[in-house]
Amino acid sequence: MAVKAVLFDLDATLLPMDQDAFIKCYFGLLTKTMVAHGYDGDVFMKALWAGVRAIIRNDDEMTNEQAFWQTFDAFYEGQEKPRAAVFDYFYREIFIKTREVCFFDARPRTIVDKVKEKGLIAALATAPVFPAVATETRMGYVGLSPADFALVTSYENCTSSKPNPRYYRDVAARLGVPPAECLMVGNDVTDDILPALDAGMEVFLLTDYLINKIDADITVWQHGNYDDLLAHIDAI
Numbered sequence: 001m002a003v004k005a006v007l008f009d010l011d012a013t014l015l016p017m018d019q020d021a022f023i024k025c026y027f028g029l030l031t032k033t034m035v036a037h038g039y040d041g042d043v044f045m046k047a048l049w050a051g052v053r054a055i056i057r058n059d060d061e062m063t064n065e066q067a068f069w070q071t072f073d074a075f076y077e078g079q080e081k082p083r084a085a086v087f088d089y090f091y092r093e094i095f096i097k098t099r100e101v102c103f104f105d106a107r108p109r110t111i112v113d114k115v116k117e118k119g120l121i122a123a124l125a126t127a128p129v130f131p132a133v134a135t136e137t138r139m140g141y142v143g144l145s146p147a148d149f150a151l152v153t154s155y156e157n158c159t160s161s162k163p164n165p166r167y168y169r170d171v172a173a174r175l176g177v178p179p180a181e182c183l184m185v186g187n188d189v190t191d192d193i194l195p196a197l198d199a200g201m202e203v204f205l206l207t208d209y210l211i212n213k214i215d216a217d218i219t220v221w222q223h224g225n226y227d228d229l230l231a232h233i234d235a236i
Contacts, residue, residue, distance in 0.1 A: 003202060003236050005150075005177040006115045007168075009186035010126035012209035014112070015138055016103035019211065025101045033090045039082050047075035055129045055161050064128050064155035091133045102141050107226040109143045114233050116148075123151040125171050125184065127191065128158035151175060162191040168199035183236075185229060189216050204232055 012019045027048065035041045054071035055064040062070070073081055115122045124146075126135055132146075132154040139145055139152075146152045151174055153167075160167040172179045179200035186192020186203075188211040193203045205223035212218065222232060 001178070001180045003120065003183045004181040005121035005123060005172070005175050005183070006233065007123045007125035007171060007182055007184045007196075007201075008112070009184075009188070009192050009206075010124060010135065010138060012187045012211065013185060013192075013206050014108040014124075014144065015142055016105050016108075016209060017101060019209070021101045022098060026095070026098050029094050029097055030090055033094055034082055034086065037082070037086050039086075043075060044082065047072045050075065052129055055155060056164075058160055059164065059166065060159045062159065064158050064161060065131070068129075068155060091131065091137070095134060095137055098138070099141050102138070104142060105226065106143075107230065111226065111230050111233065112144060112148055114230060118233065118236060120233075120236065121150050121175055121177065122148065123153075123171060123175055124149045125151075125153055125168070125186075127162045128153040128155050128167070129161060130155060132156055163195040165195045165198040168196050168201060172199070172201070187211055189218070190214060193221060204229055 008014050011017060011022060027045070030048070031041050031045055034044045051068040051072040054067045058064055058067040112122055124139070132152070135152060135154050136146060151171065153171065158167065158170070160170060168184065169179055172182050182201045184192060184196035184201045184203050185206060187206045187209050189205065190213060193205050196203050203221050205218055205221050206225070206229060207218070207223055208225050224232070
């Protein structure tokens with residue numbers, strides 16, 4: 001079937017980065033902010049990671065945001081939990097520092113523009129473990145914004161996450177396009193490629209910042225760097 005929608009991962013796909021360095025920077029900045037506001041850093045990190053795991057396990061029982069906070073808040077039973085205002089301050093004033101561990105490349109902007117020039121739907125299928133404000137900030141590092149996409153997934157608007165194939169089926173349904181008419185572009189074999197295939201999508205594995213923890217044979221899929229991806233989309 002002909003491709004009608006192109007779904008893009010963000011981190012280490014449209015946004016060049018070393019993903020491990022980014023997570024270390026992001027969570028380090030967030031924990032430092034919480035400690036500066038009087039909260040115990042160890043408890044906060046345990047609660048944060050538990051909340052992320054709750055999102056990954058979530059399967060349509062609630063939004064990912066609700067799953068995160070339900071688990072996170074349980075770590076603060078009987079004591080003061082970090083206030084929403086502190087998180088707001090972090091994302092407004094501090095999160096921008098993660099730009100230091102990301103790289104700029106003009107080609108992602110060109111690739112997204114090419115998708116729309118071809119009359120295809122562009123969607124940002126980034127792992128919905130982040131609030132929308134964090135995703136919008138990261139998109140800006142490469143000159144992109146929510147206006148460039150028909151859909152941007154976040155923890156507020158999703159009820160599952162990668163690597164659950166249902167996440168990909170849900171994205172396709174929200175775009176009004178059958179999974180078989182979607183092309184998923186990502187850099188992570190286990191989070192982006194395998195579950196998208198399971199959902200019935202076509203895939204393109206971006207190799208510039210490849211993550212292949214299972215040492216899969218990537219030659220069985222369409223794959224390549226930014227230039228190869230641009231050529232692939234141009235040929236659709």
